[in-house]
Amino acid sequence: MEWYVVNTFSGYENSVKRALEDRIKGKPVAECFGEILVPSEQVTERRGKQTVRTQKKFFPGYIFVNMELTKESWHLVKNTPKVTGFLGGNTPRPVPAAEMARALGQTGPEPEETVVAPDVVYNVGDHVRVRSGPFANFTGEVEDVDRDKRKVKMSVSIFGRPTPVTVDFSEVELVGA
Numbered sequence: 363m364e365w366y367v368v369n370t371f372s373g374y375e376n377s378v379k380r381a382l383e384d385r386i387k388g389k390p391v392a393e394c395f396g397e398i399l400v401p402s403e404q405v406t407e408r409r410g411k412q413t414v415r416t417q418k419k420f421f422p423g424y425i426f427v428n429m430e431l432t433k434e435s436w437h438l439v440k441n442t443p444k445v446t447g448f449l450g451g452n453t454p455r456p457v458p459a460a461e462m463a464r465a466l467g468q469t470g471p472e473p474e475e476t477v478v479a480p481d482v483v484y485n486v487g488d489h490v491r492v493r494s495g496p497f498a499n500f501t502g503e504v505e506d507v508d509r510d511k512r513k514v515k516m517s518v519s520i521f522g523r524p525t526p527v528t529v530d531f532s533e534v535e536l537v538g539a
Contacts, residue, residue, distance in 0.1 A: 363430050364395045364456035367449035372423040375400040375443045379425055382442050394435040396428030399423070401465055424449070426465070484514050489537040492518075497527055501537055 370378040379398050386392050401420040406413055429435050430446035441449060457465075484490065485505065488504045497518060503528065506515035512531045517524045 363394075363428050365462045366427050366429060366431065366454050366456055368425050368427050368439055369423075369446045369449055370425060370443045371446065375419060375423070375425050378442060378444050381444070382427070382439065385438060385442060389438070391432070391434045391438055394430040394432055397426075398428070399426040400464075401426060411475070421466070427464070431456075468534055484531070484536075490514065490516060490534040491537050492527075492529055492534055495529060495533045497529065500527075502527075 368378075375493050379400055382398055386395050398471055401424075402417045403420070404415055405418045408414075427439060429439070436448075436454075439445060444492040484504050484507050486507065487502065490504055491501045492498055500516040500520075502516040504514055504516050507513075508515070515526060515528045515530050515533075516532060516533055517526055519525070
């Protein structure tokens, strides 16, 4: 069996995969088919204040099918709804092993995210300076520390009035005594 690229309607890759798997079940040509892949990865995006995990496709409009190319298997794939054909037309060529290994490497397991603990531990009463963000170069006194969210609530003087602001650990630094 070799890997072939099948062209689908964009946005219908997963439904084509399911339809193809359903069509293969119970057919005599089933032994000609191996794995069917929609090359994608899980991505974490920030939308406003929320973190959302979504699937991002590497090759929109394409799926990979591991199969033995015969006249029957070709017709089964070609006549699946929302399939426009094989990459290569009526005489598709298999994907070279090196390219397929690279593509499969992209769809491998995602590395675990690691949370880096801050080097400095902030305490209530510490004097800190904001290094970045909208309050850059303001100094103030720490009023509250949220170690779980990695945030510091501090009071800064804006227009001569004390104003409470909350900033991330990475945005502040201790002011030398």
